[in-house]
Amino acid sequence: MKKATREDTKAHNYQLVRKTIYSHVEISRADVARLTGLTRTTVSDVIGDLIGDGLVAEVGVGPSIGGKPPILLRVVDDSRCLIGVDLADSEFRGALINLRGVVRHRVSLPVRDRDGDAALALLYELVDSLIAQANRPLAGIGIGTPGLMDPQTRTVRQAVNLDWRDLPLGDLLEQRFGPHVYIANDSQVAAMAECIFGSGRGASNLVVIKVARGIGAGIVIGGEIYYGDGFGAGEIGHVAVVENGEECRCGHFGCLETVSSCRAIEEQARSAARRDPDSIYHRLAQSPEAIDIDAVARAFEAGDEATRRIVEKAGFYLGVAVANLVGALNIERVVIAGTIACFGPALLHPIREQVDRRSLDILARKTVVSLSELGPDIVSLGAAALLLSSGLGLV
Numbered sequence: 001m002k003k004a005t006r007e008d009t010k011a012h013n014y015q016l017v018r019k020t021i022y023s024h025v026e027i028s029r030a031d032v033a034r035l036t037g038l039t040r041t042t043v044s045d046v047i048g049d050l051i052g053d054g055l056v057a058e059v060g061v062g063p064s065i066g067g068k069p070p071i072l073l074r075v076v077d078d079s080r081c082l083i084g085v086d087l088a089d090s091e092f093r094g095a096l097i098n099l100r101g102v103v104r105h106r107v108s109l110p111v112r113d114r115d116g117d118a119a120l121a122l123l124y125e126l127v128d129s130l131i132a133q134a135n136r137p138l139a140g141i142g143i144g145t146p147g148l149m150d151p152q153t154r155t156v157r158q159a160v161n162l163d164w165r166d167l168p169l170g171d172l173l174e175q176r177f178g179p180h181v182y183i184a185n186d187s188q189v190a191a192m193a194e195c196i197f198g199s200g201r202g203a204s205n206l207v208v209i210k211v212a213r214g215i216g217a218g219i220v221i222g223g224e225i226y227y228g229d230g231f232g233a234g235e236i237g238h239v240a241v242v243e244n245g246e247e248c249r250c251g252h253f254g255c256l257e258t259v260s261s262c263r264a265i266e267e268q269a270r271s272a273a274r275r276d277p278d279s280i281y282h283r284l285a286q287s288p289e290a291i292d293i294d295a296v297a298r299a300f301e302a303g304d305e306a307t308r309r310i311v312e313k314a315g316f317y318l319g320v321a322v323a324n325l326v327g328a329l330n331i332e333r334v335v336i337a338g339t340i341a342c343f344g345p346a347l348l349h350p351i352r353e354q355v356d357r358r359s360l361d362i363l364a365r366k367t368v369v370s371l372s373e374l375g376p377d378i379v380s381l382g383a384a385a386l387l388l389s390s391g392l393g394l395v
Contacts, residue, residue, distance in 0.1 A: 075099055080137055082096070085123070115164075140391045141387075143169065144188075146186055148230075149184055187209075193381040193384075199370060215256055216237055245258055281299060300343060332368060336370070
């Protein structure tokens, strides 16, 4: 085993002190020393450097338990900017985010069928725009990308919609923007967002199923993303759930994405509009081809029965997928995220029904299925969470 160098020890101490201050919001030097097991001298030296860097500040005094009241410390939430980017939908979204997950600025650029080099150029444009708006030091860039992603080499192995294959995205971004670039699959970083900023805060184990144009699951086990041996853990969108179903864009038939993705929901709504001249969609869209998920959501809110059936069908098959995850992983917290979350209880009810029907009772009863409350920023926030955990070591 390689012996730790003085520099290794110093870096470890810095990360330990930073993480302790961040997790306790406000804390004294003495409590930092007690919780970390480091000497008061070491803690004082590290905190002096952190204050000098502007990352930590003294914010007042705590209650005295005899003697001089302790000076309290906290991380300066806006001392650094994190860039979080979401590449997983019809537009590329990016945000400047502070150290507590507060979005300070957003940018979105329509993809308009751009792929390959054109999609990469659009990503550069997005990051350039965010950097131009940053008014604090930039701590790094986090990316949530669709498709199979090797987080070790930061290579996109395959992203069908973007026509990226074996793209060394991390290296390309660092060559252009500098170090501290972290990348994972969009569903995986969505799971990190829920663990650090969302309803799953503090959970060791969690599954987030993100449903938008595609479907994927982010799996967190022991507080860390589970990638799988081939980095494809959570690719549930291309698992067949319909016998003799429709052809999927992956080339197989009856995949979950063919019945429960937003793309599939839109197409089912278009078919309903074509069959029914009195359909509500003729008032919501210029033509069946113009129906998008926003129009479907408006029809659902208006109480349209055909739309309700479409949503329940999507929930039914999502429930089949969740039941399989419950049986395979026995993770008791499952969060449904992405555009589809707008359908609320009408979507959750059939999911819950299938979990109860298809899973072992003792496992199903303890499984909580909920909707994400992080909204459209979930992947950007997750990319920032990836920076906080992997880059800054604060969580």
